[in-house]
Amino acid sequence: MHPQKFGAIAQLVEQRTENPCVPGSIPGGTTIESESSDSLFLFHTKRLFDRILITLFVAMKLKPAIILENQDSLMEELKFHCRDNQVFILCDTNTAQQCLEILLADFQSFCEPEILEVDAGESSKSMEVASHLWTHLLECGATRKAIIINLGGGVVTDLGGFVASTYKRGIRFINVPTSLMAMIDASLGGKTGLDHEKVKNAIGTFALPEAVLIFPEFLNSLPKDEIISGYAEMLKHAIIKDARYWDELTLLKEIELPDDECIEKSVRIKESIIEHDLQEIAERALLNFGHSIGHAIESCFLDEETAISHGQCVAFGMMVETAIAAEMSLITENEASQIISTLSHYYNTNGVALPSFDRIAPFLKNDKKNSLNELKMSLPIKIGEAKFGIVVEIKTAELCYEKWRLSTIV
Ligand SMILES: NC(=O)c1ccc[n+]([C@@H]2O[C@H](COP(=O)([O-])OP(=O)(O)OC[C@H]3O[C@@H](n4cnc5c(N)ncnc54)[C@H](O)[C@@H]3O)[C@@H](O)[C@H]2O)c1
Numbered sequence: 001m002h003p004q005k006f007g008a009i010a011q012l013v014e015q016r017t018e019n020p021c022v023p024g025s026i027p028g029g030t031t032i033e034s035e036s037s038d039s040l041f042l043f044h045t046k047r048l049f050d051r052i053l054i055t056l057f058v059a060m061k062l063k064p065a066i067i068l069e070n071q072d073s074l075m076e077e078l079k080f081h082c083r084d085n086q087v088f089i090l091c092d093t094n095t096a097q098q099c100l101e102i103l104l105a106d107f108q109s110f111c112e113p114e115i116l117e118v119d120a121g122e123s124s125k126s127m128e129v130a131s132h133l134w135t136h137l138l139e140c141g142a143t144r145k146a147i148i149i150n151l152g153g154g155v156v157t158d159l160g161g162f163v164a165s166t167y168k169r170g171i172r173f174i175n176v177p178t179s180l181m182a183m184i185d186a187s188l189g190g191k192t193g194l195d196h197e198k199v200k201n202a203i204g205t206f207a208l209p210e211a212v213l214i215f216p217e218f219l220n221s222l223p224k225d226e227i228i229s230g231y232a233e234m235l236k237h238a239i240i241k242d243a244r245y246w247d248e249l250t251l252l253k254e255i256e257l258p259d260d261e262c263i264e265k266s267v268r269i270k271e272s273i274i275e276h277d278l279q280e281i282a283e284r285a286l287l288n289f290g291h292s293i294g295h296a297i298e299s300c301f302l303d304e305e306t307a308i309s310h311g312q313c314v315a316f317g318m319m320v321e322t323a324i325a326a327e328m329s330l331i332t333e334n335e336a337s338q339i340i341s342t343l344s345h346y347y348n349t350n351g352v353a354l355p356s357f358d359r360i361a362p363f364l365k366n367d368k369k370n371s372l373n374e375l376k377m378s379l380p381i382k383i384g385e386a387k388f389g390i391v392v393e394i395k396t397a398e399l400c401y402e403k404w405r406l407s408t409i410v
Helices: 003-018 039-061 071-082 093-098 100-107 127-139 154-169 180-186 216-221 224-241 243-249 260-274 283-288 291-301 310-327 333-346 357-366 394-408
Strands: 087-092 114-118 147-152 172-177 194-196 199-203 211-214 375-382 385-392
Touching (some): 071 100, 071 147, 071 172, 071 211, 087 100, 093 100, 093 114, 093 147, 100 147, 114 127, 127 154, 127 194, 154 172, 154 180, 172 180, 180 216, 180 224, 180 260, 199 291, 199 357, 224 260, 224 283, 224 333, 224 375, 224 385, 260 283, 283 291, 283 375, 291 310, 291 357, 310 394, 333 375, 357 394, 385 394
Parallel strands (some): 087 114, 087 147, 147 172
Antiparallel strands (some): 375 385
């Protein structure tokens, strides 16, 4: 934003904080009349104005993720944020083995971090584990100046972000994502969360990390299945925002480790969507494409032994939601079948006992995006463009889900 414009807005906010009825003008915009008798109009204008300002201020705090080419630059960044502070590194059993050493090699030269380790897997996104971490922080005498480095996949960044944003009313945290899913999605945008009563991300906060430091070399130890899982969110970015990126990503016969350029493309697509809408009042909902159905499927597996990845569920969700878009004539049959056939080529359902619609329906209705009996979804209208807030009738969702589910049974 132009500094002069920002200065003028800040001045006006100051006046308004001291005296909410003070007249003023939005630079380059509407003038708010001091003598207006229409106090209701004034009240609503002020509320709208305040909302715009809050959005602007929140948006300005969103710092773009930094993609680092080598270990030295990663350590430089960490040094900058952590020097002279109490540092905690949260990792899971896998990232403790595969990634921690890279960090610790240099870390100990400038501070002695405390390591917090949780079990790998979705089950760690629980109140019980969060409570255990809060206790540990208290026992270690963590003050409000302490900082947590979340070194791991989406489970660690969601859990660590939640614990940090609630401990002593919020301490700082940095995300150092180590899975593809976390690099291009989970670590960005300040959504933190725990699962509760089998509902995915039922408890959570919006809290921005102080920095997101992406070091793609961590991906070298990531299992292939996890690459495939993260790739689903990259495909989602392409479907909702960038048709050329879709062409690029779908050139592969088989999913493989994406290069740094693709990682950066996805990171910037996500950032460009959330920078104006951190609290998901509007446009950020686009990123939920595939997640209404996807989360509902994932929720059915939360308590089961069968492992199913988040990305796999999102891919299944994108297939069904694309079919819903076609059923509602929002996208052409041709484009819809291009999306569905490509996704089903990469993400097959072999060995997955897909739940019936009756089993996913309670989770769909519990979805944060829905109200009462109305389903609200983000759906593609063509490859590279999507719309959010589309009302979908339950019977349309059921029809498309069951049609897809039956088509997967050979
Ligand atoms: N907050 C958000 O905006 C957001 C967005 C997308 C997903 N999520 C959440 O993220 C989670 C999924 O993330 P995920 O797929 O990263 O899952 P994850 O954190 O469970 O990681 C997947 C597996 O890979 C292992 N792993 C991670 N990095 C590794 C590395 N470098 N080497 C070896 N093993 C490594 C982990 O230990 C784990 O076993 C879900 O809970 C989902 O709800 C959140």
